[in-house]
Amino acid sequence: MESMNTPSRxxxxxxxxxxxxxxxxxxxxxFYFLDLAEALxxxxxxxxxxxxxxxxxxxxxxxxxxxxxxxxxxxxxxMELFANRVRNPLYRQxxxxxxxxxxxxxxxxxxxxxxxxxxxxxxxxxxxxQLKREVIRWYREQEGVIELEQLPLEHEDxxxxxxxxxxxxxxxxxxxxxxxxxxxxFLFTQLEQGTEESKVAAMxxxxxxxxxxxxxxHLARTQDGTLAAFLAYLPLSESLVEVPYFGVNNEYRxxxxxxxxxxxxxxxxxxxxYPRIIxxxxxxxxxxxxxxxxxxxxxxxxxxxxxxRTWNASHPSSEQAFL
Numbered sequence: 001m002e003s004m005n006t007p008s009r010x011x012x013x014x015x016x017x018x019x020x021x022x023x024x025x026x027x028x029x030x031f032y033f034l035d036l037a038e039a040l041x042x043x044x045x046x047x048x049x050x051x052x053x054x055x056x057x058x059x060x061x062x063x064x065x066x067x068x069x070x071x072x073x074x075x076x077x078x079m080e081l082f083a084n085r086v087r088n089p090l091y092r093q094x095x096x097x098x099x100x101x102x103x104x105x106x107x108x109x110x111x112x113x114x115x116x117x118x119x120x121x122x123x124x125x126x127x128x129x130q131l132k133r134e135v136i137r138w139y140r141e142q143e144g145v146i147e148l149e150q151l152p153l154e155h156e157d158x159x160x161x162x163x164x165x166x167x168x169x170x171x172x173x174x175x176x177x178x179x180x181x182x183x184x185x186f187l188f189t190q191l192e193q194g195t196e197e198s199k200v201a202a203m204x205x206x207x208x209x210x211x212x213x214x215x216x217x218h219l220a221r222t223q224d225g226t227l228a229a230f231l232a233y234l235p236l237s238e239s240l241v242e243v244p245y246f247g248v249n250n251e252y253r254x255x256x257x258x259x260x261x262x263x264x265x266x267x268x269x270x271x272x273x274y275p276r277i278i279x280x281x282x283x284x285x286x287x288x289x290x291x292x293x294x295x296x297x298x299x300x301x302x303x304x305x306x307x308x309r310t311w312n313a314s315h316p317s318s319e320q321a322f323l
Contacts, residue, residue, distance in 0.1 A: 010065075011039035013139055022131045025070035033064040041067070068138045070131075072106075079109050082126050087254025091119060117223075118166045118255055167228060167257065169264035172217040179227050180217060187247035191283055200305055201282035208244055218265040220248075220257060228252040229261050233269075236278070241269060243279040259291060 011017065020041045024032040031044040047064060076099070083095035091112070098108035113120045176184065191202040212234060220229040229248040233241045243265075248258050262279075269277060278300060281288050289297075 010139060010142055011036060013136065018132060018135055021067060021135050024067055025131070032067045034067060035064055037063050065142065068134070076105070078127060078130055082123055086119070090250060091116065116251070121166070166223060167220050167260070169261060170219050170221065171268060172219055174215055176214060176217070180230055183227055183230060183247065183249060184245065194284060197305055198283035204282065205245060214245065218261065218268065220261045229257055231261055231265050239274060240276045240278065241274045243277060
């Protein structure tokens with residue numbers, strides 16, 4: 001991005017001015033300037049009108065600063081960066097495929113994004129933050145560190161308020177409906193087909209569910225009523241509940257949905273006078289420990305999967321003592 005020294009001080013980069021600069025940068029049909037005197041963005045044709053009002057060329061050069069260029073190649077780079085950050089593997093691959101499809105990549109990318117309202121909101125949030133960072137960098141290039149209003153420079157993954165707008169949470173009591181059972185069965189099959197650790201976890205879960213029927217659920221639904229995630233729980237006493245099984249539909253993974261589902265569940269349990277929760281983590285869900293530990297979760301026990309061959313090959317044999 002080109003740097004240009006200006007004798008006039010840049011105006012404070014307010015939120016309104018920042019939005020105006022971003023909007024103008026994305027307008028490929030016109031060229032814009034920042035009016036340092038009025039703290040406004042003006043089009044090139046508006047400058048021609050101002051020139052007729054007695055503004056000299058020197059005054060013009062000192063007062064009006066060309067906005068940074070934003071080309072289609074910059075937009076493509078931003079879409080590629082976003083696609084690689086999408087944690088849901090299904091949508092990540094679809095977005096990358098759209099960007100490599102040749103003609104019409106922008107339209108294909110937008111059409112894919114539009115299929116998932118949550119992902120679409122995440123894209124707009126990401127794009128807005130990246131453009132803000134670009135403008136702030138350009139501002140600092142022009143006049144060094146200047147007085148800036150507090151503006152977020154680091155993009156964060158999907159915020160809670162966006163998720164709360166797109167999902168609702170509810171409790172269901174009774175035998176699992178077909179909708180709930182189908183999602184549980186689908187995710188259980190995935191567990192069985194996963195890593196060796198996941199297969200063992202599926203076996204242990206299966207044995208547990210043979211003796212206890214799940215009849216208490218906390219659910220997450222999209223705005224159109226689609227079941228997106230579930231959490232099954234068992235009251236163990238008047239003060240303790242256990243969560244033996246939970247899951248998020250593939251389409252909605254990588255969005256922070258489980259964290260909000262558990263938050264809704266935890267608050268519901270507190271209102272129902274259950275002060276403690278036991279949650280079982282196994283297989284691919286072991287990584288969720290980092291979600292709970294900062295909030296005072298205490299380990300209650302541990303199960304380890306051990307290969308006999310590894311132990312026998314590495315540990316001295318006690319059988320040698322009898323030889």
